[in-house]
Amino acid sequence: MSETATPAVEGWFTTGAEPALIGTKCQSCGTISFPRETTFCKNPSCSGEEFADTELSRRGTVWSYTDAQYQPPPPYIPSSDPYVPFALAAVELPEGLVILGQVADGYGVDDLKVGNTVELVVEPLYTDETGVRTTWRWKPVAAAVQESQS
Numbered sequence: 001m002s003e004t005a006t007p008a009v010e011g012w013f014t015t016g017a018e019p020a021l022i023g024t025k026c027q028s029c030g031t032i033s034f035p036r037e038t039t040f041c042k043n044p045s046c047s048g049e050e051f052a053d054t055e056l057s058r059r060g061t062v063w064s065y066t067d068a069q070y071q072p073p074p075p076y077i078p079s080s081d082p083y084v085p086f087a088l089a090a091v092e093l094p095e096g097l098v099i100l101g102q103v104a105d106g107y108g109v110d111d112l113k114v115g116n117t118v119e120l121v122v123e124p125l126y127t128d129e130t131g132v133r134t135t136w137r138w139k140p141v142a143a144a145v146q147e148s149q150s
């Protein structure tokens with residue numbers, strides 16, 4: 001049991017070979033939200049209160065990126081002390097959402113360019129008494145293609 005990898009935050013993404021973020025879709029107007037919505041629809045002109053889980057697209061385009069000089073808000077959990085800056089990407093999905101995430105291990109701002117395609121991957125974030133805890137990250141697709149060809 002100590003060797004199982006589990007999400008650092010429950011219910012935010014699926015795991016497996018093709019992980020995907022889990023959002024919700026308003027049953028009244030179809031607005032998609034991430035993180036999942038459980039109370040009121042984000043659409044101000046909709047009074048929908050019923051939502052169904054939906055998996056978001058695994059690929060999106062880089063909308064913005066930065067070196068994180070400050071510790072991000074939850075569900076980020078610091079894996080090092082003192083804090084070490086890393087690359088963060090804001091990625092626009094076909095659903096119209098912009099999802100912030102760390103860039104995959106081994107990549108930095110030099111690998112990112114606005115408009116480039118990135119793909120969701122799930123990587124270890126830290127290890128606690130239950131084993132490895134994972135989170136989602138954005139991986140530049142050009143690099144992913146190169147790896148699968150080698």
Ligand SMILES: [Zn+2]
Nearest residue numbers: 026029041046
């Ligand atoms: Zn709605």
